Amino acid sequence: MTSTLRSESIGAGEEAAAGPRVGVLALQGDFREHAHVLSRLGARVSLVRRPDELAEIDGLVIPGGESSVMDKLSRSFGLAEPLKAAIGDGMPVYGTCAGLIMLADRVLDAIAGQQSLGGLDVVVRRNAFGSQNQSFETDLDIPALGDEPVHAVFIRGPVVDSVGPGATALATLEDGRVVAVEQGNLLGTSFHPEITGEYRFHEYFLGKVRDRTQRSTH
Amino acid sequence: MSTVETGSSRVKRGLAEMLKGGVIMDVVTPEQARIAEDAGAVAVMALERVPADIRAQGGVARMSDPDLIEAIIAEVSIPVMAKARIGHFVEAQVLQALDVDYIDESEVLSPADYVNHIDKWAFNTPFVCGATNLGEALRRINEGAAMIRSKGEAGTGDVSEATKHIRKITSEINQLKSMTRDELYVAAKDLQAPYELVAEIADTGKLPVVLFTAGGVATPADAAMMMQLGADGVFVGSGIFKSGNPEARAAAVVKATTFYDDPAVIADVSRGLGEAMVGINVGDLAAPHRLAERGW
Numbered sequence: 391m392t393s394t395l396r397s398e399s400i401g402a403g404e405e406a407a408a409g410p411r412v413g414v415l416a417l418q419g420d421f422r423e424h425a426h427v428l429s430r431l432g433a434r435v436s437l438v439r440r441p442d443e444l445a446e447i448d449g450l451v452i453p454g455g456e457s458s459v460m461d462k463l464s465r466s467f468g469l470a471e472p473l474k475a476a477i478g479d480g481m482p483v484y485g486t487c488a489g490l491i492m493l494a495d496r497v498l499d500a501i502a503g504q505q506s507l508g509g510l511d512v513v514v515r516r517n518a519f520g521s522q523n524q525s526f527e528t529d530l531d532i533p534a535l536g537d538e539p540v541h542a543v544f545i546r547g548p549v550v551d552s553v554g555p556g557a558t559a560l561a562t563l564e565d566g567r568v569v570a571v572e573q574g575n576l577l578g579t580s581f582h583p584e585i586t587g588e589y590r591f592h593e594y595f596l597g598k599v600r601d602r603t604q605r606s607t608h
Numbered sequence: 609m610s611t612v613e614t615g616s617s618r619v620k621r622g623l624a625e626m627l628k629g630g631v632i633m634d635v636v637t638p639e640q641a642r643i644a645e646d647a648g649a650v651a652v653m654a655l656e657r658v659p660a661d662i663r664a665q666g667g668v669a670r671m672s673d674p675d676l677i678e679a680i681i682a683e684v685s686i687p688v689m690a691k692a693r694i695g696h697f698v699e700a701q702v703l704q705a706l707d708v709d710y711i712d713e714s715e716v717l718s719p720a721d722y723v724n725h726i727d728k729w730a731f732n733t734p735f736v737c738g739a740t741n742l743g744e745a746l747r748r749i750n751e752g753a754a755m756i757r758s759k760g761e762a763g764t765g766d767v768s769e770a771t772k773h774i775r776k777i778t779s780e781i782n783q784l785k786s787m788t789r790d791e792l793y794v795a796a797k798d799l800q801a802p803y804e805l806v807a808e809i810a811d812t813g814k815l816p817v818v819l820f821t822a823g824g825v826a827t828p829a830d831a832a833m834m835m836q837l838g839a840d841g842v843f844v845g846s847g848i849f850k851s852g853n854p855e856a857r858a859a860a861v862v863k864a865t866t867f868y869d870d871p872a873v874i875a876d877v878s879r880g881l882g883e884a885m886v887g888i889n890v891g892d893l894a895a896p897h898r899l900a901e902r903g904w
Binding site: 416417418419420421422423439454455456458459462463466467487488499500501502503516517520521522523524525526527528529530539543545546564582585586 | 610611612613614615616618619620622623625626627628629630645646648649650651681684685686687704707708709710732733734862863866867
């Protein structure tokens with residue numbers, strides 16, 4: 391049976407035929423918003439829920455959502471171990487909010503038994519701002535993405551409590567807390583560019599995917 | 609210095625976006641909240657009585673005791689929602705002060721105002737509201753709701769009303785998509801909804817907020833059917849903790865919601881769940897006991 395999730399048109403036009411193949415983890419959360427942005431930027435997008443679907447992609451986005459749910463489902467359906475292997479193998483992965491939590495080597499304030507995939511040498515604190523009443527939007531200066539500030543929406547978001555020697559902070563709040571990090575082919579943000587029409591993070595990520603696929607074909 | 613804005617539409621609607629593809633479970637104790645979180649709920653709805661008990665016991669159903677809501681907030685780290693009566697803006701003020709993550713202005717409780725719903729723009733905390741059709745959904749969005757759930761018939765374990773309402777809403781959206789501009793003015797009048805919202809939906813083909821389904825969902829297959837009918841996610845009220853094995857059923861409904869289009873997974877998770885909640889057929893309910901008819 392062809393899954394309706396996969397057969398559904400997510401905007402891949404003819405011009406996208408040669409674009410990088412990017413998966414969006416579709417266990418729970420705002421994966422359609424990411425798929426939309428990536429398609430608009432020319433990627434060939436597929437939604438990933440099963441281990442065999444990882445073979446068809448060169449990069450992965452882990453969306454916003456509830457990290458404890460993504461963790462449970464990725465382990466129950468045999469996706470966690472192949473994902474860890476792909477991350478270890480250098481596949482570019484971008485995580486927003488829950489996705490950042492999934493990529494962190496260590497998670498604070500997790501639920502009992504919660505695990506992450508790891509890869510980013512950071513300690514991330516879940517729900518670092520408190521309840522939804524403390525969720526907010528603001529502008530961030532992110533030199534790596536150019537002069538124009540990034541409008542960032544934080545929804546019960548995490549922050550990076552400490553950045554290890556392997557990782558680099560890309561953005562901080564005015565109080566100094568780190569909210570975007572990078573380490574090799576991994577990228578994580580506490581906020582959600584996918585819901586604000588901000589495409590620069592996805593472009594930056596697709597650059598990593600293109601670099602890697604070009605290198606592997608030479 | 610850059611400004612920091614809380615309680616904007618984007619922030620309020622954004623939390624619902626992050627709940628998509630997930631299951632929100634009714635819980636009446638911190639222990640149930642823990643079971644729900646461990647089973648993979650994306651959020652819990654804290655209340656004193658599940659709809660099936662409200663139905664059985666009768667009387668006026670109100671906002672829950674703040675002590676109970678706070679105990680549930682303290683127990684779990686996923687978002688906690690709580691219900692205020694339709695039109696009861698002071699219950700909503702109390703829930704906002706308790707720092708709940710979402711307020712449900714709910715027909716499951718006894719309405720406090722038979723004319724006005726709450727002015728939800730006045731709050732920093734986002735609201736979810738029930739709807740049986742598109743016009744009702746748009747009126748709630750116009751009042752500031754940041755998330756809609758189709759109503760179904762809560763506390764019955766009979767999914768037929770949930771099916772009716774989600775089908776009705778999606779079919780009315782599809783009709784708008786095929787209309788010309790002059791027809792949209794009439795559609796707005798017929799739907800008793802603001803023209804701007806009607807025109808926006810005709811253009812985008814979807815509600816401007818997330819749409820979950822609620823009311824009568826009792827099995828993994830029920831949840832998957834709601835997803836196949838176009839829901840963004842599912843509320844399960846009495847269906848979990850009124851069943852024989854809440855832990856297993858909760859986890860199964862979560863999995864079926866993610867793999868809603870994969871019958872093999874749904875079959876697998878549906879095995880050996882024990883007794884489902886004892887249902888009431890909606891057709892056997894006398895009209896005054898139909899909760900979906902509350903709200904307008």
